[in-house]
Amino acid sequence: MYRPTLYSKHDQTMNDFAELFNRFPDYRYIEMRPNPVKTYDNDGVFLDHLHKRKIGYDWEYRDRYFANCIFQYPTLGQFERKIRKPSIQISLQCDSTETGIAAAWHSDWKLEEQQHLDLRTDYEEKEKGTTRYTNKFKIYSYEKIGDFKRMIAAALEFQIYSSEIF
Structure with a gap:
């Protein structure tokens, strides 16, 4: 993350979401487990204790363009440096109001053309x-966390790690 001012918000929103996910009563054998320490790799994994599988995820807190489960653009972006990591299969982007996430599979991003851009940081440059x-992304409401957990459970069971599982 090139915006250190968002580190604590990133961690807080991820941990809150993991708690909500893990508290949902269905699919108890699926666990969202954030990394206890920053690894600069993935942010954590979804563990399937029944099928002995896992999905690595990247978590982002979006402070702009995404609030109240409404994303302002028709496409969702991701950094190439994250897409390339074999330890990350899905990216989750939390909205600024902590009411929804946008989920997208890295396999879908890999089908798209690369774009070279100047990106915002906490610094002038x-x-x-x-x-x-x-x-090929989907927005999931915190109020309907079960829909997201069902999708993750199906992805793990059928080993489909693309938008086909939405």
């Missing part, structure tokens, strides 16, 4: 980065 954008 921009980060020159490579990103990809996809329209």
Whole structure:
């Protein structure tokens, strides 16, 4: 993350979401487990204790363009440096009001063209980065956490790690 001012908000929103996910009574054998320490790799994993499988995830807190489960653009972006990591299969982007997440599979981003952009940081200079954008993402409301947990359970059971599982 190139915006250190958001580190604590990132961790707090991820931990709150994991608690909500794990508290949901269905699919108790699926656990969202954030990494206890920052690894600069994935942010954690979804563990399937029944089938002995896992999905690595990246978590982002979006302070702009995404609030109240409404994302302002038709495509969702991700940094190439994250898409390339074999330890991350899905990215989750939390909205600024902590009412929804946008979920997208890295396999779908890999089908899209790379774009080279100047990206926002906490500093005056921009980060020159490579990103990809996809329209194959889905927004899940915190109020309907069961829909998201069902999707993760199905992805793990059937080993489908793309938008096909939405």
